[in-house]
Amino acid sequence: MSGAHSREAERRGLSGAAWFAICLVVAIAAGLAVRAFVAMPYVVPTGSMRDTIVEGDMLIGEKVTLAFDDPVQGDIVTFESPIDGETLIKRVIAVGGQTVDLVDGAVYVDGEPLDEPYVDGRPSYSLSDLAGSAQISYPYVVPEGTVWVMGDNRTDSKDSRYFGPVSLDAVTSKALFIYWPLSHVGAL
Template identity: 55%
Template sequence: MENPRHLNGRRKLVRVPRPKLPVWLDWVITIALGIGVALLCRNFVAEPYLVPSGSMLETIHEGDRVLGEKVTFRFDAPKRGQVVTFQDPDSADTTLIKRVIATEGQVVDLVDGKVVVDGQTLDEPYTLGKPSEAIYRHSKVLSEPISYPFTVPAGCVWVMGDNRTNSLDSRYYGPVPVSSISSRAVAIFWPPSDFATL
């Protein structure tokens, strides 16, 4: 804070020293601010995720750590091909990671092990040629198996794991509400040997 003083008929500013905080209080304030900024970033900007399964092989391996950014979907809807994290329809405490295959209004079909969207067979090199068959196992979410061709409802996306023969995805629990998507996966950051952008 600065106080005006008159010296020799001239106006001069004199700095009043601020009282010093104890060192321990300085540390507490610094740590609290750091934690606050980290929590804000995690909730609104980006969050790391540990991938516990092989449902996205060979794109993402079991044990990889993935960075999900949370800004894009505040302004834009998910698009086909993006890898997203979302709340497991079977368990609210679990976060899943899959690839968006179709968006609202699009028609999904499974023909001879291939995924067909709006009549076009998708080129999916990330599946390494694994067949995309229907999953008939009973789901907690669905009372009966999905019937194909299937039209994705408004406000939803159709997601599938890249490891098509070992992934419980929209073939199992149906379309995923866009509101349950938490982030767009942008990179594998750990371990360094698996580093890649998504």
């Protein structure tokens, strides 16, 4: 009887270990699927979006809507830098087919000045004179299949003024909210 009892205990132990392994594999697969297709955490590396988002803020970017809709003007998006592939975060200023112009420190899209309270009075000048820039001339028509992005901290942001428009294929998420630090928690 004791042999049968120990075999039963052994069977249960293996069954418990097997269940644990299955649950662990499912949890890891679900986590990877969420990261790949639904949402992703990001840590903001620079001050180019200050004061909307600051260095070290942790945020969630969602990916689902990008499967159905392109980003629109005003969206804050993450994307792969056209220069080095690093993940950056900036605001969409214009989309394919729109014309961007910089006049006396103000941004114009399709001939209309943008109302940009988030730049906190920082002027928006061309960065075409910087070494390595894409040498953008204004007014500039944003090509279809791309977006024009700029950091809210216009005086400290290498953005489309420097590297040109960003391919829609390079956009990785739309920023939803800051989750850390607690003093910055909020929707974007």
